[in-house]
Amino acid sequence: MLRINNLTKRFGGLVAVSSVDLEVNEKEIVSLIGPNGAGKTTLFAMVAGFLKADEGGINFENASIVGMKPHQICQRGMVRTFQITQPFAGLTTLQNIMVGAYSNTSQTKSARKKAEEVAEVVGMTSLLSQGADGLTIAGRKRLELARALATDPKLLLLDEVMAGLNPAEIDDIVKVIKGIRGRGVTIFLIEHVMKAVMNLSDRTYVLNDGKLIASGTPSSVAENPQVIEAYLGHGAAEAMAEGA
Amino acid sequence: MFNLRRHLSFLLLGALGLIVLPYFISSRFYIDVLTLIFFTAYLGQSWNILGGYAGQFSFGGVMFFGTGAYVSSILLTTFGFPPIFGIFLAILGGAFLGLIVGYMSFRSGLKGSYFALITLAFAELLRVLANSVEFTGGGVGLFLTYAPGLSNLQFETPVGFYYFALVLMFISIVIVYWLEGSRFGAQLVAIRENEDAAEALGIDTLRCKIYAIMIMGAMGGAAGTFYSQKYLYLDPPIAYSIHLSVEMLLVTIVGGMGTIFGPLVGAFVLHSVNEVARHFIDTPGLSLIVYGLILIIIIGYLPNGLIGAFKKKGKKSGSSSLDKKRSREDS
Amino acid sequence: MISASLSMLPAAIINGFMYGAIYALVALGLTLIYGVLHIINFAHGAMLMLALYAAFFLFDLFNIDPYFSILIVTPCAFIFGYLIYRYGIGSLAKGKDQNILLITLGLSIIIENGALFFFSGDQQTVNLTYGFDAFDLGFMYLSYPKVISFFAALLMCATLWAAMSLTDLGRAIRAVAKERQGARLVGINVEHIFAVTFGIGIACLGAAGCMMLPIFYVDPYTGNMFVLVAFTIVVLGGMGSVVGALVGGFIIGITESVGGLLLGESLGQIGISLIFILILIFRPTGLFGSKV
Numbered sequence A: 001m002l003r004i005n006n007l008t009k010r011f012g013g014l015v016a017v018s019s020v021d022l023e024v025n026e027k028e029i030v031s032l033i034g035p036n037g038a039g040k041t042t043l044f045a046m047v048a049g050f051l052k053a054d055e056g057g058i059n060f061e062n063a064s065i066v067g068m069k070p071h072q073i074c075q076r077g078m079v080r081t082f083q084i085t086q087p088f089a090g091l092t093t094l095q096n097i098m099v100g101a102y103s104n105t106s107q108t109k110s111a112r113k114k115a116e117e118v119a120e121v122v123g124m125t126s127l128l129s130q131g132a133d134g135l136t137i138a139g140r141k142r143l144e145l146a147r148a149l150a151t152d153p154k155l156l157l158l159d160e161v162m163a164g165l166n167p168a169e170i171d172d173i174v175k176v177i178k179g180i181r182g183r184g185v186t187i188f189l190i191e192h193v194m195k196a197v198m199n200l201s202d203r204t205y206v207l208n209d210g211k212l213i214a215s216g217t218p219s220s221v222a223e224n225p226q227v228i229e230a231y232l233g234h235g236a237a238e239a240m241a242e243g244a
Numbered sequence B: 001m002f003n004l005r006r007h008l009s010f011l012l013l014g015a016l017g018l019i020v021l022p023y024f025i026s027s028r029f030y031i032d033v034l035t036l037i038f039f040t041a042y043l044g045q046s047w048n049i050l051g052g053y054a055g056q057f058s059f060g061g062v063m064f065f066g067t068g069a070y071v072s073s074i075l076l077t078t079f080g081f082p083p084i085f086g087i088f089l090a091i092l093g094g095a096f097l098g099l100i101v102g103y104m105s106f107r108s109g110l111k112g113s114y115f116a117l118i119t120l121a122f123a124e125l126l127r128v129l130a131n132s133v134e135f136t137g138g139g140v141g142l143f144l145t146y147a148p149g150l151s152n153l154q155f156e157t158p159v160g161f162y163y164f165a166l167v168l169m170f171i172s173i174v175i176v177y178w179l180e181g182s183r184f185g186a187q188l189v190a191i192r193e194n195e196d197a198a199e200a201l202g203i204d205t206l207r208c209k210i211y212a213i214m215i216m217g218a219m220g221g222a223a224g225t226f227y228s229q230k231y232l233y234l235d236p237p238i239a240y241s242i243h244l245s246v247e248m249l250l251v252t253i254v255g256g257m258g259t260i261f262g263p264l265v266g267a268f269v270l271h272s273v274n275e276v277a278r279h280f281i282d283t284p285g286l287s288l289i290v291y292g293l294i295l296i297i298i299i300g301y302l303p304n305g306l307i308g309a310f311k312k313k314g315k316k317s318g319s320s321s322l323d324k325k326r327s328r329e330d331s
Numbered sequence C: 001m002i003s004a005s006l007s008m009l010p011a012a013i014i015n016g017f018m019y020g021a022i023y024a025l026v027a028l029g030l031t032l033i034y035g036v037l038h039i040i041n042f043a044h045g046a047m048l049m050l051a052l053y054a055a056f057f058l059f060d061l062f063n064i065d066p067y068f069s070i071l072i073v074t075p076c077a078f079i080f081g082y083l084i085y086r087y088g089i090g091s092l093a094k095g096k097d098q099n100i101l102l103i104t105l106g107l108s109i110i111i112e113n114g115a116l117f118f119f120s121g122d123q124q125t126v127n128l129t130y131g132f133d134a135f136d137l138g139f140m141y142l143s144y145p146k147v148i149s150f151f152a153a154l155l156m157c158a159t160l161w162a163a164m165s166l167t168d169l170g171r172a173i174r175a176v177a178k179e180r181q182g183a184r185l186v187g188i189n190v191e192h193i194f195a196v197t198f199g200i201g202i203a204c205l206g207a208a209g210c211m212m213l214p215i216f217y218v219d220p221y222t223g224n225m226f227v228l229v230a231f232t233i234v235v236l237g238g239m240g241s242v243v244g245a246l247v248g249g250f251i252i253g254i255t256e257s258v259g260g261l262l263l264g265e266s267l268g269q270i271g272i273s274l275i276f277i278l279i280l281i282f283r284p285t286g287l288f289g290s291k292v
Helices: A040-047 A070-076 A093-101 A106-123 A136-151 A167-182 A195-201 A217-224 A226-231 A236-243 B004-023 B028-053 B060-079 B085-107 B111-133 B158-180 B183-193 B197-200 B205-231 B242-255 B263-282 B286-303 B305-314 C002-009 C007-035 C042-061 C066-094 C097-119 C144-166 C166-178 C180-185 C190-215 C222-237 C242-267 C270-282
Strands: A003-012 A014-024 A029-033 A055-059 A079-082 A157-158 A185-191 A203-208 A211-216 C134-136 C139-142
Touching: A003 A040, A014 A029, A014 A040, A014 A055, A014 A203, A014 A211, A029 A040, A029 A195, A040 A079, A040 A157, A040 A185, A070 A079, A070 A185, A070 B197, A093 A106, A093 A136, A093 B183, A106 A136, A106 A167, A106 B183, A136 A157, A136 A167, A167 A185, A167 A195, A167 C042, A195 A217, A203 A217, A203 A226, A211 A217, A211 A226, A226 B004, B004 B158, B028 B158, B028 B183, B028 B205, B028 B242, B028 B263, B060 B085, B060 B111, B060 B205, B060 B242, B085 B111, B085 B205, B111 B242, B111 C097, B111 C222, B111 C242, B111 C270, B158 B205, B158 B263, B183 B197, B183 B205, B197 B205, B242 B263, B242 B286, B242 B305, B242 C097, B263 B286, B263 B305, B286 C066, B286 C097, C007 C042, C007 C144, C007 C166, C007 C190, C007 C222, C007 C242, C042 C066, C042 C097, C042 C190, C042 C222, C066 C097, C066 C144, C066 C190, C097 C222, C134 C144, C139 C144, C144 C166, C144 C190, C144 C242, C166 C180, C166 C190, C180 C190, C222 C242, C242 C270
Parallel strands: A029 A185, A029 A203, A079 A157, A157 A185
Antiparallel strands: A003 A014, A003 A055, A203 A211, C134 C139
């Protein structure tokens, strides 16, 4: 569904993303992990149209989306959430979600109905009339998810949707995400919470210093020495192997 | 969002009151003051759409007013084209100007203060042009002949203009009421609250902003025709005066940006202040000093305007605000 | 018609250049305020007008030559600016960009109409004893005041530049401009620096007002005239760039003068707004500015 080749982004002298190839197939949950500063959000930003790639191609459903504006990409069925949540602070939760719903309908009634449905799926029904600026972090993350879901996406890009959540909240949201995939939405997510990554993903890509260093099933990637080194430092893989 | 059903009887009463009011007021003076209030509220409402709802503050709103005034006035003086039709061309002219200015400014990504300043520059540009060109009458201006009649949109008594302005004001309220309940309105508000998020959710922010400024321009154009038919004289300092740009935003901010009745409330309050100030000390400048003070006080302490402050006293909920609460996450 | 105008071109250019130095001083204040505080001071023109009035009253009431008034008005303007920021703008604005613009707008309205209320709308000028003496350059006369103002403005700009580069305060200001949080972390009192910088910006206006009065006039609307000019210079030169303010000042001074010559009194003013619009659309960082 989503195919990226040779994607590269430079900021002055710094290469944030370097010749990355990856793909996400329909109905999959694919995760992108890597240490902080690896370039994951930059990659997302390029895919979603917020940043212009220096090199490389991005194909969504066999059509190139390079150079398209984010709202056009959303209209095509791919929508992203933000790592630092971006609620419409002055509006209620319902109004927030309706904005997403409006991308597919111009009728206020249908948008409201859709928003209420999505809130149900995500578990926010009780919060609908609350102001978005009064939500807890968990609430905001859910709102971010709900808004994106309301656009009826084919592919959902989730950027660290679990950051800042406690274990119970994480479990909740993992269930919700599984439910979303169950409804036919493909999911591509950036995450740091390993438990969730293992639990959720069909496949995983690992990014370090802008380069792809591993890919495969979560368990195979977890044992990859390069991945261990990326997270724990040089020589860690050996040290662990010796210890074991 | 505004709940019509709850306030319907109150509103109808108010509207009815305004309609029959002239029968109870014999003083020309007060009729004129009310007319001016409606006129200012109408212009404020046009600013409200782009500024209050879409969050793009224009400092050059007068350019639509002036351009509309010139369009219908030149058509009248040069071709004898009746203002009752000319007003529609003024509306088109205003909308077209909005399209040009909006496209140039928003396409370049101008936001916030930069956008405010560039609209100021556009207004100034138009003023200089109007001053230097023949067909606008240049610095001398345009004189319109007194010829009361509906086709001329001129009225013998001030009451005629009172109703003209009242109609404009009612129309502006209906426009914003429709906006609040529509998808377009929700998109504008989304843009105001968080433009990136709005883009990500499929909103063509450029197009929406341009539509908003075109509506503002259309409304401003009609106001221009109203003015020129009432005062029968137009010149560049009047047509493109920064004071009108400021007044538009002032009444809306004072009354409450992003609300339906903000501009009307603001217009009432400010004009009343003006009259009171003039009653005590009739030196020019005093009421404007007070306006400036009010602006600063409102921005500093009541960013949601008078209506916002009133709402907060009633209940606690998330209303539209200038003043974002601090995020609980790092940003 | 054109050929007659062209013969006056050198005079127009020199005139514009003279004014350009003062414009540069005005713009310097504005760009400094923007560069450090990220505030667009809409009241800049109104405050210049106040400075002009200050110089006028010092002359009218106490017979103090405007060029001497520089020594009085500049420090007073600094204090005025410092206090206005510390106890006014700084606390009211709560950091949101558009709020500050509106607050400074409100301030400019108060100042402009305050002047109208207290000083009446009449235009005021000063007549200096040497006001009509001039250097004869052959193709034009250059009045003494113009020349004095020119050099005074240049001196002021140079002093400011030196102060910014060489003194501790200047370094602190530049630090805050570059990296607010970092400056805080090394112990710089950022709020104080903000107020000081705002004060310096207004002090520039104080000096500029004194230099401008002998070759211009003042009324409550003078400020308004200069708002767009000052912003155009700053945007042309690059927001926050000192060099940009200087270069921009001269370019705009000359543009205004030549524009007035070639296009006439009225249309000549179009150059300023046109430049402003074009720069913002096509090169918003200006000549010397960094990415906003």
